[in-house]
Amino acid sequence: MLIRGAGTKMDWGRTPAAIDVILSTRRMNRLLAHQHGDLTATAEAGATLAGMNRTLAEHRQWLPLDPPFADRATIGGILATNDSGPLRHRFGTPRDLVIGVELVTTDGALAKAGGRVVKNVAGYDLSKLVAGSFGSLAAIVSATFKLAPLPAASKTLVIEASDFDALGRIVGAMMASQLEPLAFEIHVPDVVGAELGPPSRAGQRRPLRSSLQLRFASVAAACDAQIAQACALAPLTDCATETLQGDEEREAWETHARRIWDAPGALVRASWLPATVSAAMSELRRMAGSACIQLAGRAAIGAGLIRIDADVRAQAAVVEQLRQSALFGNVVVVRGSPDLKALVDVWGPQGDRDQVFASVKRALDPDGVLNAGRGPL
Amino acid sequence: MNPVFLAELRHVLGAGAVLQDPLELITYECDALPHLRSVPAAVVLPSSAAEVQAIVRLCAREKVPFVARGHGTGLSGGALPVSGCVVIALSRLNRILSVDIPNQRVTVEPGVTNLEITRQVAPFGYYYAPDPSSQQVCSIGGNVAENSGGAHCLKYGFTTHHVLAVEAVLPNGEMAHIGGSLVDTPGPDLVGLIVGSEGTLAIVTSITVRVLRRPETVQTLLAAFDTIDAGGLAVSDIIGSGIIPAAVEMMDALAIQAAEAAVHPGFPKSDTILIVELDGPAAEVTALFDVVQGICRRSGATTIEVAQNDEQRARIWKGRKAAFAAMGRVSPNYYVQDGVVPRTQLPQVLNRIRQLEARSGLRIGNVFHAGDGNLHPLICYDERVAGEADKAVEVAAEILSYCIEAGGSLTGEHGIGADKSAYMPQMFTPDDLALMQRVRAAFDPQRLCNPGKIFPAPRLCGEVPGPYRQHPVEEAGLAERL
The missing domain is CATH 3.30.465.10 (Uridine Diphospho-n-acetylenolpyruvylglucosamine Reductase; domain 3)
Structure with missing residues (x-):
């Protein structure tokens, strides 16, 4: 059995052997409660994040998540995949915001864990166990989240880095500063292998450069003050910067969210230690070979998506190199052709966690019914 | 306890790291919830992860229950030994x-x-x-x-x-x-x-x-109110205006009186005080701190003190953080409860606690994390007065039932432990608890790892929840607690 919300991630995971039943949450799409005074809300699994946030905005609140396909993706799918976007920098992933969950297990029992209050340590926090389970342990019926107030104002600083050393210096300086951005993104464009190599001769088009996007959201005066402080940091003084607001700002973030998904090729999720970003990106360039490689991710967290556009063998070679690299970890194929999935495992090695995953899976889904072998367990 | 098993523990850890002397074992009979006590069969003091692993392997092989213990400051009996268990004290793993x-x-x-x-x-x-x-x-x-x-x-x-x-x-x-x-x-x-x-x-x-x-700026204020409702209104308006303070704490008159007697923080004499702390970028904190002060004034604050430096801020926090222990200054004994309500339910629940105070005749101080609805009622009693200790337990239990009825939780931060496991069915259905038990069994099919915590145990007939008292059947040596 597969559990399906809006179907934005149907091609994720291993290729399933067989699917007998698809359980759609489409009709379970209500926002069950918005306790605005308590900054909490409960939604059914099939409610969309976007729809939920439109209602929450009536009280100037939001569930601060911005995973891919945020316009269509459902609460159940976002929690089950623990998926997130740039807002992770401030607010974390769904597991950091979920405070209660209602589940149905394969024996038909309806059970809950957590509750409706933000502070609660009664019983096991099973909402964490389903976060990242990809629907392999139980079906999510509804979930309760803590919310945040919508920021009063927002401005974004875009910084162009001349090379990976500069990129590393900027990330280091930002992390060591007392600035508190809402989001802090890094983007390494897709021509990295070809055009960030030797200096370009006259007449060639200017190489695309790596860039950073910092969004400050607070009272207006604090947005301005922090952007001024950021621009005064030593590694930034000789960088090209641009400050965006209003429609321009919104477009910049929409473009950033979309660009890696819109372009062709395989997409893999990977992590690195944030202070190693310069070395990690240089290594990524070396791995690329003839492949086009693009990266978009969270600069201070060290997590993002890498797009590999090449023939399937070259894609598989990059995935294997990423898995062998000491600088990258937790390399998971998110979007890949069946051919790629036949060459490399989608999830990669699980280490000694495997024994725990196996026993939890046996305990909750003894017949292995859920998620039809797509993984991760 | 099986002497071969003990010899193996000594072989792994060295004789000095396996405690069996009854006087030494008594140190480990409880954590910071002293009314629940049980002397372990042995205490081991490993110095490395490999030693912990060796101990657990031996316990698993011999089916001996084991209880991990840190520094024993837990308030729910989470490190309470069970009969015949080995306490694995982790104080030497301190690198x-x-x-x-x-x-x-x-x-x-x-x-x-x-x-x-x-x-x-x-x-x-x-x-x-x-x-x-x-x-x-x-x-x-x-x-x-x-x-x-x-x-x-x-x-x-x-x-x-x-x-x-x-x-x-x-x-x-x-x-x-x-x-x-x-x-x-x-x-x-x-x-x-x-x-x-x-x-x-x-x-x-x-x-x-x-x-x-560290945040660039921290600003702390102390506001006094004539009623707890006025303080509660201020908290609602602060959160409602889109501000998430670093901390929002409230204390009522009895808690203020106790803190004053113990650590002299110089709190204003009033029915309620509210501590609000903002931190973050200077420009943000400056702007929002003005908003917070305005809200406090409009909600009827009688005085507002702003900490001018770290020393004044430390004094405010000293008064707040000493509040539990300070109850000893105003009452011979006290019982700390930990419950949570949705923040908007605070006034209603506090009113019920006030009525309960009048009805029970026991004074109840209230110290709470107002921002997240986490209550810490301090129930005062005198154990020398016959029946008062029991009454305090009943009052504490009733307050928990108010929390659950208001849509809250049995515990916000102290844990269920051994103390509140009997109340779990008030908050969770049998199906909820069964699912948690399945997860537990996936990790610990033999039920050796800190047994007797979180989940309600089938109790001996006639036993009531609350502080441990030996059941007559146990006293007579006819049954033992597992």
Whole structure:
């Protein structure tokens, strides 16, 4: 059995052997409660994040998540995949915001864990166990989240880095500063292998450069003050910067969210230690070979998506190199052709966690019914 | 206890690290919830993860229950021994394993104190955010077990939001590396499951946490109100205006009186005081602090004191953090309760507590994290007066029922432990508890890892929840508590 919300991630995971039943949450799409005074809300699994946030905005609140396909993706799918976007920098992933969950297990029992209050340590926090389970342990019926107030104002600083050393210096300086951005993104464009190599001769088009996007959201005066402080940091003084607001700002973030998904090729999720970003990106360039490689991710967290556009063998070679690299970890194929999935495992090695995953899976889904072998367990 | 098993423990750990002397064992009969006591069969003091693993392997083989213990500051009997158990005291696992400032990560063994992590990184301008009131003495391993919070968790979250990885010995003696310094380990969030599992799923032997950069500015104010409702209104309006303070704390008249008697913080004489702390970028804090002061004035604050420096801020927090222990100044005995209500239900629940106070004849002080609705009623009693201790227990239980009826929780930060397991069916259905038990059994099929905690045990006939009293059947040696 597969559990399906809006179907934005149907091609994720291993290729399933067989699917007998698809359980759609489409009709379970209500926002069950918005306790605005308590900054909490409960939604059914099939409610969309976007729809939920439109209602929450009536009280100037939001569930601060911005995973891919945020316009269509459902609460159940976002929690089950623990998926997130740039807002992770401030607010974390769904597991950091979920405070209660209602589940149905394969024996038909309806059970809950957590509750409706933000502070609660009664019983096991099973909402964490389903976060990242990809629907392999139980079906999510509804979930309760803590919310945040919508920021009063927002401005974004875009910084162009001349090379990976500069990129590393900027990330280091930002992390060591007392600035508190809402989001802090890094983007390494897709021509990295070809055009960030030797200096370009006259007449060639200017190489695309790596860039950073910092969004400050607070009272207006604090947005301005922090952007001024950021621009005064030593590694930034000789960088090209641009400050965006209003429609321009919104477009910049929409473009950033979309660009890696819109372009062709395989997409893999990977992590690195944030202070190693310069070395990690240089290594990524070396791995690329003839492949086009693009990266978009969270600069201070060290997590993002890498797009590999090449023939399937070259894609598989990059995935294997990423898995062998000491600088990258937790390399998971998110979007890949069946051919790629036949060459490399989608999830990669699980280490000694495997024994725990196996026993939890046996305990909750003894017949292995859920998620039809797509993984991760 | 099987002498061969004990000899094997001594062989692994050395004779000095296996305690059996009844006088030494008494030290470990309870944690900071002293009315629940049970002397363990033995206490072991491992010095490394490998030793913890060896101990657990032996216990698993011999089917001997084991209870992990940090520094014994828990308030729910989470480290309460069970009959015939081995207590695995982790105080010697107290090394700092790595401090990585550029990546804002620190890895420590479980016996390191919460505050020591901050001490390690403070010279670089960093700190570890969760700040339980016991942070000077409590262990980080215990914080992981209980998912500890603190006054500042309204904005910064709990232990679960700051732990990146744990190395854990599973109840079968196998080692598992869960989470990682690199984020996004694929699969279910096992770190989130283990943090807050009260030592029932595994024993953690190393912990990697994220440390935070100190905020640019901190501003703290103390506002006095004539009624608790006026203070509550101020809190609602602050949150309603879109401000998430670093901390919002309230104390009522009895708690103020006690704190004043104990540590003389110079709090204004009033019915209620509210402490509000904002932190963050200077421009933001300056703007929002004005808003907060305006809200306090409009809500009827009789005085507002703004801390002008760190010393004044420390004085305010000293008064607040001393409030529990200070109750000893105004009452011979007191019982600390920990319950949670949705924040908007605070006035209603506090009124019910006031009525209960009048009806029961026991004074009840209230100290609470108003921002997240976490109540800490302090129930005063005199154990020399016949029946008062029992009455205090009944009052504490009734307050919990108010919390559940208001849509809240049995515990916000102290844990269920052995203390509140009997109340779990008030909050969770049999199906809810059965699902949790299945998860537990996946980790610990033999039920050896900290048994008797979280889940309601089938109780002996005629037993009431609350502080432990030996059942007549036990007294007569006819039954023993497992």
